[in-house]
Amino acid sequence: MNTYTAIRSFRFRSIDGPALLAGLIIAVPVVVTLLAGILNGGGEAWSHIRDTLLTGYTTGTLGTLALTALMTLAVAVPAAWLVTMYQFPGRGLFEWLLILPLAAPGYVLAYAYADLMGLMGPFQVAIREATGWTARDYWFPDMRSLPGLAFVLTCALYPYVYLTARAAFVSQSVCALEAARSLGASSARRFWQVALPAARPAIAAGLALTLMEAAADYGAAEYLGVPTLTFGIVRAWQSFGEPAAAARLALVLVVIVIALILTERHTRGRAGSQQSSTRWRNVSRTRLPRWAGLGAVAACALLFLATFVLPMSRLIWLVMESQGQIAPIGRALVNTLILAGSGAALAFVLAMVIALTARQSGLIAGFARLMASTGYAIPGAVLALGALLVMGYLGITLTGAGAIIALAWVYASRFTTSGAEPMVAALGRAPASMGYAAESLGASPLRRAVSVDLPVALSGAMAGALILFVESLKELPATLMLRPFNWDTLSVRANAYATDERLAAAALPSLLITLAGLLPVILLSWRLSHSRPGDTQ
Amino acid sequence: MSAHLIATNVTRRYGPTAVVEGVSLDLEPGDITALLGGSGAGKSTLLRLFAGLEPLDEGEIRLGDQLLSRPGKTVPAEKRRIGLIFQDFALFPHLTAAQNVAFGLKSRGKETARTIAAEWLERLGLTGRADAFPHELSGGEQQRVAIARALAPEPAAILMDEPFSGLDPALRGSVRDTALAAIREAGIPALLVTHDPTEALESADCIAILQGGCLLQQGKAADVYMKPESAAIAAALGPVSRIRAADLPAGLAGQAVPAGAELIVRPEGVVQDEGSPVRAKVTASQLTGPLCRLLLDCQGQALTALVPRITAPKTGAEIGIRLDPALTFIFQSADS
Numbered sequence: 001m002n003t004y005t006a007i008r009s010f011r012f013r014s015i016d017g018p019a020l021l022a023g024l025i026i027a028v029p030v031v032v033t034l035l036a037g038i039l040n041g042g043g044e045a046w047s048h049i050r051d052t053l054l055t056g057y058t059t060g061t062l063g064t065l066a067l068t069a070l071m072t073l074a075v076a077v078p079a080a081w082l083v084t085m086y087q088f089p090g091r092g093l094f095e096w097l098l099i100l101p102l103a104a105p106g107y108v109l110a111y112a113y114a115d116l117m118g119l120m121g122p123f124q125v126a127i128r129e130a131t132g133w134t135a136r137d138y139w140f141p142d143m144r145s146l147p148g149l150a151f152v153l154t155c156a157l158y159p160y161v162y163l164t165a166r167a168a169f170v171s172q173s174v175c176a177l178e179a180a181r182s183l184g185a186s187s188a189r190r191f192w193q194v195a196l197p198a199a200r201p202a203i204a205a206g207l208a209l210t211l212m213e214a215a216a217d218y219g220a221a222e223y224l225g226v227p228t229l230t231f232g233i234v235r236a237w238q239s240f241g242e243p244a245a246a247a248r249l250a251l252v253l254v255v256i257v258i259a260l261i262l263t264e265r266h267t268r269g270r271a272g273s274q275q276s277s278t279r280w281r282n283v284s285r286t287r288l289p290r291w292a293g294l295g296a297v298a299a300c301a302l303l304f305l306a307t308f309v310l311p312m313s314r315l316i317w318l319v320m321e322s323q324g325q326i327a328p329i330g331r332a333l334v335n336t337l338i339l340a341g342s343g344a345a346l347a348f349v350l351a352m353v354i355a356l357t358a359r360q361s362g363l364i365a366g367f368a369r370l371m372a373s374t375g376y377a378i379p380g381a382v383l384a385l386g387a388l389l390v391m392g393y394l395g396i397t398l399t400g401a402g403a404i405i406a407l408a409w410v411y412a413s414r415f416t417t418s419g420a421e422p423m424v425a426a427l428g429r430a431p432a433s434m435g436y437a438a439e440s441l442g443a444s445p446l447r448r449a450v451s452v453d454l455p456v457a458l459s460g461a462m463a464g465a466l467i468l469f470v471e472s473l474k475e476l477p478a479t480l481m482l483r484p485f486n487w488d489t490l491s492v493r494a495n496a497y498a499t500d501e502r503l504a505a506a507a508l509p510s511l512l513i514t515l516a517g518l519l520p521v522i523l524l525s526w527r528l529s530h531s532r533p534g535d536t537q
Numbered sequence: 538m539s540a541h542l543i544a545t546n547v548t549r550r551y552g553p554t555a556v557v558e559g560v561s562l563d564l565e566p567g568d569i570t571a572l573l574g575g576s577g578a579g580k581s582t583l584l585r586l587f588a589g590l591e592p593l594d595e596g597e598i599r600l601g602d603q604l605l606s607r608p609g610k611t612v613p614a615e616k617r618r619i620g621l622i623f624q625d626f627a628l629f630p631h632l633t634a635a636q637n638v639a640f641g642l643k644s645r646g647k648e649t650a651r652t653i654a655a656e657w658l659e660r661l662g663l664t665g666r667a668d669a670f671p672h673e674l675s676g677g678e679q680q681r682v683a684i685a686r687a688l689a690p691e692p693a694a695i696l697m698d699e700p701f702s703g704l705d706p707a708l709r710g711s712v713r714d715t716a717l718a719a720i721r722e723a724g725i726p727a728l729l730v731t732h733d734p735t736e737a738l739e740s741a742d743c744i745a746i747l748q749g750g751c752l753l754q755q756g757k758a759a760d761v762y763m764k765p766e767s768a769a770i771a772a773a774l775g776p777v778s779r780i781r782a783a784d785l786p787a788g789l790a791g792q793a794v795p796a797g798a799e800l801i802v803r804p805e806g807v808v809q810d811e812g813s814p815v816r817a818k819v820t821a822s823q824l825t826g827p828l829c830r831l832l833l834d835c836q837g838q839a840l841t842a843l844v845p846r847i848t849a850p851k852t853g854a855e856i857g858i859r860l861d862p863a864l865t866f867i868f869q870s871a872d873s
Binding site for chain 2: 173175176178179180181182183184185186189193194197198200
């Protein structure tokens with residue numbers, strides 16, 4: 001439906017009320033932060049931050065994003081091409097193993113890699129033992145640097161691009177590749193000039209997701225000592241106690257995120273990527289000759305080892321080594337379940353409303369959907385700031401129930417869209433005529449949503465709820481800013497221990513977070529291996 | 538100057554089952570050969586073998602005296618200079634019409650490539666559409682771009698996989714005429730894979746019929762239509778009525794039919810003739826355009842006839858019929 005007919009046929013329907021309410025709940029924290037950033041003076045702390053820190057924060061964020069983008073593209077796109085187009089030993093296994101790094105948040109990898117690559121880490125110790133050098137005699141990459149941060153974020157986030165690129169390569173028109181062959185194009189030219197341009201919008205979408213997550217990172221940047229805007233926002237609130245100054249920083253960060261989204265939109269351009277193909281044929285994978293095959297195995301194995309196995313084994317080793325002296329985390333576990341659970345519960349209700357109203361297109365539902373999608377792109381620190389400001393205006397102190405509600409609100413604001421996705425997908429698999437049939441039988445939009453669409457959407461509800469819970473549990477900066485006094489979660493504990501250089505103590509909560517993170521990732525890879533490439537997932 | 542594209546005893550197996558078995562096919566330059574068969578007959582596989590997209594298990598494929606495929610050796614598709622046209626057009630979605638056509642002209646240099654592409658677009662009536670992207674083109678335009686793209690590099694042969702069945706019927710005829718004229722003009726061997734006997738008869742010079750991976754008959758279109766070598770071939774080229782000798786209405790054949798044989802007659806071979814002693818009842822009279830299809834009951838035997846609409850009898854009428862011997866074929870029945 002285009003805008004004009006949408007406006008002409010505009011009427012307020014029973015379904016629009018809940019949709020609008022859900023959209024508002026999600027959008028308020030961003031809007032409040034932005035308004036505060038624009039309207040408030042920023043206070044004294046702001047002039048200090050502006051004059052001494054702002055440049056560093058901005059270049060830190062931009063530099064990290066640029067380097068992460070480069071490294072992610074260099075790793076994820078070739079990996080996706082390799083597992084889609086070629087046959088080599090272990091290909092099917094690597095196809096889903098390469099998604100697993102998505103389970104570990106950036107800050108967990110930062111702890112593991114800083115320890116691995118540090119002065120007392122196994123690599124440097126081995127070098128010194130082998131050569132008899134002292135630490136000053138050789139150069140070794142420093143994880144506590146901007147490239148180090150970009151490396152860690154690439155490890156944690158490259159699967160987003162891997163996934164979208166793989167999906168694009170799988171569903172590409174095999175005929176177009178064969179046509180290119182018949183026109184004399186070499187395999188390199190087929191990749192660069194046929195497959196890659198066709199996959200470009202999908203790759204750009206995955207990259208935008210990667211960079212939004214990278215911009216939202218607080219824990220890794222803080223631990224590796226790289227000043228970024230997100231780090232600055234948390235710092236401005238925690239150290240300066242100055243929400244107005246934090247809101248100003250948030251404004252800069254949101255501008256960067258919006259620029260990212262606009263760039264992604266722009267790459268779609270006029271050139272279509274839609275395949276005209278209606279006929280689908282399996283990609284016939286080229287069997288690699290022995291040495292090339294071994295090379296492919298080595299490349300995939302190296303990628304999986306570096307991004308997942310190596311850092312996780314280090315954390316496991318740290319836990320084993322410090323057996324008996326592990327700081328208790330039982331209380332943090334309970335807190336995590338309560339906080340992430342209430343966030344997921346609120347987000348689940350909102351996600352369900354969004355998914356059901358998305359099914360019935362209308363002007364208001366569309367607007368509500370737009371509002372709902374804002375939170376998805378905005379870093380948790382910015383949303384937490386918005387919730388803080390609202391609570392402040394309302395005079396609600398951030399203790400006990402007030403803080404839990406605020407935090408649940410921020411979790412919901414940030415993650416509802418990703419939780420709604422499996423439900424929207426479940427609904428998308430049912431024919432649109434199903435809804436028309438209900439309406440022709442006299443069902444109101446509300447009754448249709450509840451008695452026809454809801455049961456269908458429930459098949460995606462498990463996945464949606466799991467995603468919401470795990471994302472809430474992994475979240476760090478907002479939790480740090482909003483949790484009730486003395487309510488440390490796993491992520492907050494891990495962060496606190498790591499900052500205190502008690503890495504052995506940080507390792508256990510980090511591993512638990514990753515373990516929880518594996519659940520939705522495994523679910524995702526299961527869906528991946530059970531969906532035919534013709535499906536639109 | 539153009540060479541024949543020749544397959545000799547070609548076999549391709551997927552696991553134990555042969556998809557194409559012992560096929561020999563000679564494609565003459567300047568002729569369009571239709572490869573006709575139902576789904577699963579092995580048509581597309583044979584095309585992919587010619588194109589070099591699949592290796593073969595037995596036999597060989599040559600272009601003139603150049604060996605293209607034999608077991609264990611396949612000249613890759615990108616080295617064959619054989620053009621391909623697909624049902625779904627397979628245009629590159631990120632390139633304009635002109636850039637699509639110029640894709641195969643890389644070795645000619647940018648300027649020349651652009652000129653050649655423009656010439657081809659003009660030839661296929663696409664002058665104003667050079668800068669349009671595929672999704673901005675209609676189905677017919679997309680297919681003409683695909684044909685220009687395949688012909689522009691002056692391939693040694695061209696292979697078409699159901700190239701017109703993706704188009705809506707109103708467009709199909711005109712796109713096909715334009716395309717096939719351009720291909721004939723190129724004077725190269727051309728293979729047209731199709732499941733539609735009417736399309737094969739209308740557009741091809743030669744017809745090859747493939748069934749179950751085996752080639753049944755190859756020849757000039759009129760020969761294969763008028764002189765089918767088996768009941769299966771006759772049936773593959775259009776609807777027929779099949780009558781077993783035992784069920785043959787008395788006096789209908791007008792010639793001796795051996796016992797155990799089967800009589801195959803095309804609908805236009807069942808002629809309305811009021812002078813004929815053989816009577817049939819019209820059970821249905823269906824208008825198909827200029828012609829009328831009659832379903833007849835002749836002494837319990839069902840027959841289909843095709844007669845001009847003007848003279849067509851009504852349902853329920855009783856008419857005299859005879860068979861046109863030129864369109865009636867007698868074969869030893871397979872089950873005898």
